[in-house]
Amino acid sequence: MLALVLGATAQAQKRYDPGASDASIKIGQTLPYSGPASAYAVIGRVQAAYFRKVNDEGGVNGRRIDFVSLDDGYAPPKTFEVSRRLVEQEKVLLLFQTVGTPTNMAIHEYVNARKVPHLFVATGASKWNDPVGHPWTMGWQPNYQTETQVYARDILKERPNARIAVLYQNDDYGKDALKGLRDGLGAKAAGMIAAEASYEVTDATIDSQILQLKASDADVLVNIATSKFAAQAIRKVHDIGWQPRHYLNNISQSVGAVLTPAGLNKSVGLITSIYNKDPTDPKWADDPAMQEWRAFMRRYYPEGNVEDALNVYGYGAARALVQVLKQCGDDLTRQNVMRQAANLRNFETGVELPGVRLNTSPTRHAPMQAMQLARFDGKSWVEIGHVINVAD
The missing domain is CATH 3.40.50.2300 (Response regulator)
Structure with missing residues (x-):
């Protein structure tokens, strides 16, 4: 009898919204796999590869990531159409790293009205840091x-x-x-x-x-x-x-x-x-985090360009999302996803510059607020001065 009670209690502690279950977590994304901004398509490709790695290692708290990344051609009307499909037909738990300011503007009101987490938006517009007016949206990079x-x-x-x-x-x-x-x-x-x-x-x-x-x-x-x-x-x-x-x-x-x-x-x-480590800079050749990234690229995304900084960018954001999902535990409701996304404390993905850490709160939806100037020398970016924390 005691075992039955404990089993029922454990089951009761698990909470799910659409897109989550004992077995999986479904994540949606729109990206310009075609059109004038198609260079950013690698973001989705490297993230799909990273989630495959996570799944091979047992998933997040035992749940596989089901990643659905669709083409919007960098056309706002298409972004809206595809995002509605992800939310209403695919039943994703959240939207992740949707690319572009005009495209994200097309879905900004929609996702907030539907109370769907709109996480780590891949654009630096200042409007993504609006926890009062748009509490379901969160930015990523410095604005x-x-x-x-x-x-x-x-x-x-x-x-x-x-x-x-x-x-x-x-x-x-x-x-x-x-x-x-x-x-x-x-x-x-x-x-x-x-x-x-x-x-x-x-x-x-x-x-x-x-x-x-x-x-x-x-x-x-x-x-x-x-x-x-x-x-x-x-x-x-x-x-x-x-x-x-x-x-x-x-x-x-x-x-x-x-x-x-x-x-x-x-x-x-x-x-x-x-704000990320430059994959072409020799100074990071022996950096453990970048060595880990290169090993990941070789195994899970061998066709990816290791000189493309977008492959570092997308990888870092994917690691941060996995951290948020880990923090959610067995409470995979949309509300708790946002609660945990707004509870990152000095989190490091490993691919940001030393001194660049992720910090969020219920009143700050801007994870990164530090950067450094750099000059291109013909081979790589050479840092100028020191990391500037704009929050200061």
């Missing part, structure tokens, strides 16, 4: 406004009389980053920003925008662009003989996916911000 404020501070220090040109994507992502730059320059913004040029994700090239910006006689260029267009800009700037101090936003700093297609020789001198 775009913070990043461009760091660039502004560096410009004011290194070139206080600069004429600045800005290339930006004409959507919430680009405008968010542009606002951060203006805010960082403060009262000097109007006098220092000499030209701005936007592009649409449907554009074939941004050559005309680069020529327009060069004509402003700017000596600083802030490149707020996704991978395809960032590579085009780097190449065009070099080919026309323009030599500005060139800041490249973090989401496009992958050596494998952006700088190599642009031309490594044409990328020398670029400045960006980093």
Whole structure:
């Protein structure tokens, strides 16, 4: 009789929402496996590989991860359609690392109304850190406004009389980053920003925008662009003989996916911000966490490019999600998933820079708030200065 009571009590302690059971945890994702932002597709591929590794090792608290990652082509209407399918037909427990600012904006209200965890969104827009207005959404990387404020501070220090040109994507992502730059320059913004040029994700090239910006006689260029267009800009700037101090936003700093297609020789001198360890930097060759990552890549994702920083990015986010699910124990309700996601304390995935730790709370849905400037030397990113904790 006692055994029966204890068994019933243990069973009663298990709590599940759609997508969770004794056997598995179903996770949904939308990504641009096609379209103008398809360079980011590797995020989903490396995460699928990591979840296979987790399953091979017994899953999370004995439950397999069932990962459903679907193509949205970086088209907001498609993102909404696919996300509804994941939530209403696939019955996923949560959405994870959905890519892109405009695409996530398309589902922001929907997932919060449905009370579906919208975790570690793969975009740096500041609006993902809104635990009061949108408590079911949580960001991942340092936000775009913070990043461009760091660039502004560096410009004011290194070139206080600069004429600045800005290339930006004409959507919430680009405008968010542009606002951060203006805010960082403060009262000097109007006098220092000499030209701005936007592009649409449907554009074939941004050559005309680069020529327009060069004509402003700017000596600083802030490149707020996704991978395809960032590579085009780097190449065009070099080919026309323009030599500005060139800041490249973090989401496009992958050596494998952006700088190599642009031309490594044409990328020398670029400045960006980093928070992950650069897989092309020899300094991490003997780092235990990066050795573990390389071993994982060899076994579970051998076709993956070990020079592509997005493979480090996606791996780190997947490790963080597994930590959240471990913390959930047998309470795999959506409410508890959010409770545990908002209860990360100095968690390290191993692939972030030393000093970059994940910290969240019910009032802070921004896991990472530290970064470091770096300059490209033709082979890898070389760190400049020290890690900047923007929360300070």
